[in-house]
Amino acid sequence: MSVWKRPTLLEWVSALLLFLMLREWLLPLQKLTDTGILWPFLVIAAGVLLLDALIPYRWLTMPVKLLGLLLLLNFTLFDAPLFEMKWLKVLFVQIGRDIPLAIHQDWASMSPLSRNALFDLLLMILMSMITYLVLEQRQGLWFVVLTELYLAVLDTFLPYEGDGGIVRTLIYGFLLLAVSHLTTMTKHATLSGKRSWIALRSLLAPMLVIAVSVGIAYTAPKKDASWPDPIAYFTGSEQGSAVGAMKKVGYDNNDERLGGPFLQDDTLVFTGVTNEESYWRGDAKDLYTGVGWEKGIREYESILDPEKHEWKNELFSGFETKKVHASLEFNGPQQFATVFYPGQLSKLSDYRPPNATVVYDKVNQQLEVRAGKIKLLQPTGASGQPATGPNTLLLKLNEYQVESEVPIVSEKAVMEAGTKYPEDIEQRYLQLPATLPPRVKQLAQSITKDAKTPYEKVRAIENYLRSSGKYKYETKDVPVPENGQDFVDHFLFDSQRGYCDHFSTAMAVMLRSIDVPTRWVKGFAPGKRVGEDGQGNEIMEVRNKDAHSWVEVYFPNYGWVPFEATSTFMSPVRFKYDLQTVQPQVPVPLPDLGNRTTPDRGDGRLDELEEGDRTSGKGFTIPWGVKAGIVVLLIAGGYAAWKRRQDIQVWWLRRQMQSERSIEYDVRYNLLMRMMESVYSRRRAGETLREYVGRISIPGDKRQDLRYLTELYERTVYGCKEMEQKARAMAEQLMERLIRQLKP
Numbered sequence: 001m002s003v004w005k006r007p008t009l010l011e012w013v014s015a016l017l018l019f020l021m022l023r024e025w026l027l028p029l030q031k032l033t034d035t036g037i038l039w040p041f042l043v044i045a046a047g048v049l050l051l052d053a054l055i056p057y058r059w060l061t062m063p064v065k066l067l068g069l070l071l072l073l074n075f076t077l078f079d080a081p082l083f084e085m086k087w088l089k090v091l092f093v094q095i096g097r098d099i100p101l102a103i104h105q106d107w108a109s110m111s112p113l114s115r116n117a118l119f120d121l122l123l124m125i126l127m128s129m130i131t132y133l134v135l136e137q138r139q140g141l142w143f144v145v146l147t148e149l150y151l152a153v154l155d156t157f158l159p160y161e162g163d164g165g166i167v168r169t170l171i172y173g174f175l176l177l178a179v180s181h182l183t184t185m186t187k188h189a190t191l192s193g194k195r196s197w198i199a200l201r202s203l204l205a206p207m208l209v210i211a212v213s214v215g216i217a218y219t220a221p222k223k224d225a226s227w228p229d230p231i232a233y234f235t236g237s238e239q240g241s242a243v244g245a246m247k248k249v250g251y252d253n254n255d256e257r258l259g260g261p262f263l264q265d266d267t268l269v270f271t272g273v274t275n276e277e278s279y280w281r282g283d284a285k286d287l288y289t290g291v292g293w294e295k296g297i298r299e300y301e302s303i304l305d306p307e308k309h310e311w312k313n314e315l316f317s318g319f320e321t322k323k324v325h326a327s328l329e330f331n332g333p334q335q336f337a338t339v340f341y342p343g344q345l346s347k348l349s350d351y352r353p354p355n356a357t358v359v360y361d362k363v364n365q366q367l368e369v370r371a372g373k374i375k376l377l378q379p380t381g382a383s384g385q386p387a388t389g390p391n392t393l394l395l396k397l398n399e400y401q402v403e404s405e406v407p408i409v410s411e412k413a414v415m416e417a418g419t420k421y422p423e424d425i426e427q428r429y430l431q432l433p434a435t436l437p438p439r440v441k442q443l444a445q446s447i448t449k450d451a452k453t454p455y456e457k458v459r460a461i462e463n464y465l466r467s468s469g470k471y472k473y474e475t476k477d478v479p480v481p482e483n484g485q486d487f488v489d490h491f492l493f494d495s496q497r498g499y500c501d502h503f504s505t506a507m508a509v510m511l512r513s514i515d516v517p518t519r520w521v522k523g524f525a526p527g528k529r530v531g532e533d534g535q536g537n538e539i540m541e542v543r544n545k546d547a548h549s550w551v552e553v554y555f556p557n558y559g560w561v562p563f564e565a566t567s568t569f570m571s572p573v574r575f576k577y578d579l580q581t582v583q584p585q586v587p588v589p590l591p592d593l594g595n596r597t598t599p600d601r602g603d604g605r606l607d608e609l610e611e612g613d614r615t616s617g618k619g620f621t622i623p624w625g626v627k628a629g630i631v632v633l634l635i636a637g638g639y640a641a642w643k644r645r646q647d648i649q650v651w652w653l654r655r656q657m658q659s660e661r662s663i664e665y666d667v668r669y670n671l672l673m674r675m676m677e678s679v680y681s682r683r684r685a686g687e688t689l690r691e692y693v694g695r696i697s698i699p700g701d702k703r704q705d706l707r708y709l710t711e712l713y714e715r716t717v718y719g720c721k722e723m724e725q726k727a728r729a730m731a732e733q734l735m736e737r738l739i740r741q742l743k744p
Contacts, residue, residue: 007053007054008183010179010182010183011053011135011183012053013179014134014135014176014179014180014183015049015050015053015131015135017172017173017175017176017179018049018130018131018134018135018140018176019045019046019049020168020172021143021144021147021169021172021173021176022045022127022130023042023045024147024151024165024168024169024172025147025150026038026041026042026045027165028151028154028158028160028162028165029041031160032154032158032160032476040072040076040120041120041123043072044069044072044120044123044124044127045123045127047065047068048065048124048127048128048131049127049131049135051064051065052128052131052132052135052136053135058128058132061128062128065124065128066124069120069121069124070088072120073091073116073117073120074087076116077113077116077117078090078091090113091113091117094111094113094114095113095114095117095118097111097114098110098111098114098115098118099114102114102118130143134176134180135180138180138181138183138184140173140176140177140180141177143173144169144173144174144176144177147169147173148166148169148170148173151165151166151169152166158476170210171210174206174209174210175206175207175210178206178207250265250267250269250334250544250547251269251282251336251338251522251523251524251544251547253283253338255285255292255293255294255501255520255522256289256291256292256293256294257291257292258291258292258293258487258501258502258505259478259480259481259487259490259498259501259502260478260480261475261476261477261478262475262476262478262499264475264545265543265544265545266543266544266545267332267333267334267543267544268331268332268541268542268543269330269332269334269524269542269543269544269546270328270329270330270331270332270340270542271328271329271331271539271540271541271542272326272327272328272329272527272539272540272542273326273327273533273537273538273539273540274324274325274326274327274342274537274538274540275324275325275326275536275537275538276322276324276342276406276572277526277529277538277540277572278324278342278343278406278526278572279342279523279524279525279526279548279550279562279571279572279573280340280341280342280523280524280525280526280527280542281340281341281342281343281365281521281523282336282338282339282340282366282522282523282524283338283361283364283366283521283522283523284364284365284366284519284520284521284522284552285364285519285520285521285522286363286364286428286429286431286519286520287431288431288432288433288505288508288509288512288520289433290433290435290436290486290487291481291486291487292487293505293520295361295363295364296428296431297363297428298361298363298364299361299362299363300359300360300361300362301359301360301362302357302358302359302360302389302390303357303358303359303360303390304357304373304388304389304390305357306348306349306351306356306357306358307347307348307349307350307351309347309348309358310346310347311344311345311346311347311360312346313344313559314344314345314362314365315343315344315365315552315559315560316344316407316558316559316560316561317558317559318413318557318558318559319407319408319409319410319413319558320407320408320410320576321343321344321405321406321407321408322405322406322408322574323403323404323405324342324343324403324404324405324406325401325402325403325404326341326342326401326402326404327350327399327400327401327402328340328399328400328401328402329398329399330396330397330398330399332543334544335396335397335398336396336397337368337369337370337394337395337396337397338366338367338368338369339358339367339368339369339397339400339402340523340524341367341402341404342402342404342406343404343405343406343407344404344405344406344407345365345367345402345403345404346402346403346404346405347402347403347404348367348400348401348402349400349401349402349403350399350400350401351369351397351399351400351401352397352398352399352400353395353397353398355371355372355395356369356370356371356372356395356397357369357370357371357372357373357390357391358370358390359390363428364519368394369394369395369396369397370390370391370392370393370394370395371391371393371394371395372390372391372395373388373389373390373391374388374389374390374391374392375387375388375389376388376389406572406573406574407561407573407574408574408575408576409561409573409574409575409576410576410578411455411575411576411577411578412578413555413558414455414555414558414561415453415455415456416453417453417454417455417555417556417557417558418556419454419515419556420556421517421554421556422556425517425554426517428517429512429517429518429519429554430512430515430517431512432509432512432513433486435486436486436488436489436509436513437486437489439489439493440486440488440489440492440509440510440513441510441513441514443492443510444461444510444511444513444514445514447460447461447464447510448460448461448514454516454553454555455555457511457514457516458511458516458553458563461507461510461511461565462507462563462564462565465503465506465507465565465566465567466503466564466565466566466567467567470496471491471496471497471498471502471503471567472496472497473497473498473499473503473566473567473568474497474498474499475499477497478495478497478498478499478502479494479495481494487502487505488505488506488509488510491505491506492506499566500548500549500550500566500569501549503565503566503567504520504521504549504550504551504565504566505520505549506565507551507563507565508520508551511551511553516553517553517554518551518552518553518554519551519552519554519560520549520551521549521550521551521552521562522547522548522549522550523547523548523549524542524546524547524548525542525546525547525548525569526540526542526546526572527540527541527542527543527546528540528541528542528543528546548566548569550562550563550564550565550566550569550571551563551564551565561573665712665713665716665728665731666713666716666717668735669709669710669712669713669735672709672735672738672739673689673692675739676696676706680696680697680698681696689710689713689714690707690710690714693706693707693710694707702738705734705737705738706738708731708734709731709734709735709738712727712731
């Protein structure tokens with residue numbers, strides 16, 4: 001007879017309900033963190049539940065769990081074959097390197113490999129503890145309450161809609177408690193009749209209670225909340241505006257107050273078909289107020305027939321360019337009165353609705369669409385007739401095509417552009433508020449102290465924000481500056497975390513503080529490539545989460561060149577590195593990081609990529625002596641286990657008997673007989689239990705005890721009689737005495 005625990009149907013149901021509750025703990029990870037996929041965590045939860053249900057020995061399941069964890073890590077994080085030892089060395093070396101960082105809670109400096117491995121290990125251990133407490137000890141109420149509290153806190157204070165999870169947990173939790181209670185009852189009481197039918201009938205009542213309660217709660221009319229939203233309440237100002245309230249990401253014309261957390265939004269904005277991936281430029285702003293961006297003096301041009309109008313050299317000139325054509329179709333719920341275009345616009349055509357006119361912001365190169373033409377009231381010209389102009393009503397286009405050109409920026413040209421800025425450029429694009437703290441300028445000067453040209457200064461500050469490791473890209477845990485505190489100063493020196501608005505604004509302001517003209521630009525990142533059309537053009541899906549901001553820097557005689565300060569984005573602008581001088585080429589200066597150590601390069605795979613095809617003589621190999629020693633130890637251990645196999649089997653059966661005190665008498669008796677066979681001799685074919693007990697060579701007192709237990713077993717199994725409580729207690733005492741006396 002097998003010694004493995006056979007889970008009952010009720011125990012399998014309990015395991016399934018517990019897995020569904022554990023799943024509710026994992027689902028928020030995709031919403032609140034950068035977790036891309038959940039299936040590895042779900043596999044860990046399911047694997048732990050399955051092993052703990054089938055194998056009753058924790059010491060035996062732990063090696064199996066660790067082995068499964070290594071298989072999962074190899075499958076998800078490594079391309080190396082499973083039986084190649086190199087990936088294991090990389091894993092353990094990286095974990096050993098990052099453990100001190102984990103102790104100091106420096107999570108950001110740890111490699112993704114270590115974070116994943118340690119999180120998976122912690123999850124496995126935690127799942128094992130929960131399984132033991134909930135399924136074996138039947139202490140499930142605390143876990144149900146804790147899960148409900150966890151989801152309620154996430155729903156209240158974080159951007160996670162937990163309504164569905166709270167209701168599902170209520171259903172899973174009460175069913176788990178009912179099944180757990182029924183399982184306990186069936187182990188302490190004798191059931192007459194068909195066990196599965198009795199169990200089903202016992203569960204009908206709690207299932208009906210749960211169904212009625214949840215149904216009434218779901219369908220009943222609900223009163224609006226009487227308490228204010230806690231996030232807006234705790235982070236809002238006295239004026240009633242929730243400065244730190246969670247908002248959704250997306251393109252918005254109002255940039256007067258930047259910062260605060262936001263929700264990622266996958267809503268499709270438009271589909272673009274283009275021959276070149278580029279940023280989709282929407283607008284630029286030049287006036288920094290200390291808390292956001294506004295437009296200063298504006299100069300507008302009315303364009304009544306956009307299809308016939310051509311724009312030339314509005315952003316830049318003097319660079320080699322590539323012609324770009326793109327068609328945009330707004331098939332999502334959002335349309336904009338702003339025209340988005342890649343690079344520098346040349347022409348707008350094929351727009352729908354067709355009654356569009358354009359008001360063109362010549363200073364910031366923004367196209368704002370109006371709903372047709374109107375007669376101006378003030379007469380102009382010698383005829384005295386009212387002139388025609390754009391309507392004052394905004395018009396949101398459903399689709400349009402643009403022709404434009406993107407620059408291939410000559411590094412030599414911008415390096416030699418000099419600092420002879422036009423007067424209007426200096427006045428407009430070096431503006432800074434008088435309240436800007438001096439330490440912002442001091443930081444910019446320290447970063448660029450080795451830079452000789454504006455281009456080198458731009459690259460130094462860009463590299464500092466992108467690559468120093470001091471600033472973290474974050475969208476949710478983003479603190480808001482206090483009243484009166486400068487937005488850039490707060491980001492650079494206090495919070496040191498934010499998203500594109502923080503990085504781009506910081507770069508623009510720092511460059512202005514050292515006399516490099518800049519402006520803040522907004523639009524959309526290129527989006528996600530989803531295919532090609534028949535002409536080989538790329539089909540890009542642009543969503544709300546692709547809304548983005550970046551920096552444009554002015555270079556004399558060339559115009560505006562875009563730069564990217566946000567580390568998680570890669571600017572599609574092409575640079576031609578054509579510096580040719582008689583002097584050795586001066587590299588772009590990197591930021592002065594003082595005595596900071598070099599950032600950790602992870603597990604070394606970046607270094608391997610940089611080395612190209614160069615071979616390394618330091619490959620990881622196990623010496624033959626170590627291999628031979630391992631083989632000898634395995635052989636010796638196997639031989640010792642084979643010699644002591646009888647002791648091991650008896651020890652195993654003793655543990656089984658001690659851990660299964662609540663099971664039926666017939667099962668415990670069979671385990672006892674297996675122990676007798678291990679110590680003395682096997683039963684012969686066709687030999688009855690009484691014959692076997694009478695044949696084996698054991699002392700008389702043991703034989704007497706064993707005969708009494710055998711008679712009880714026969715009476716219970718073959719006589720179909722229930723054992724009295726007094727007889728069962730006596731049988732337990734005799735079994736305990738025989739187990740203690742058995743020695744191989």
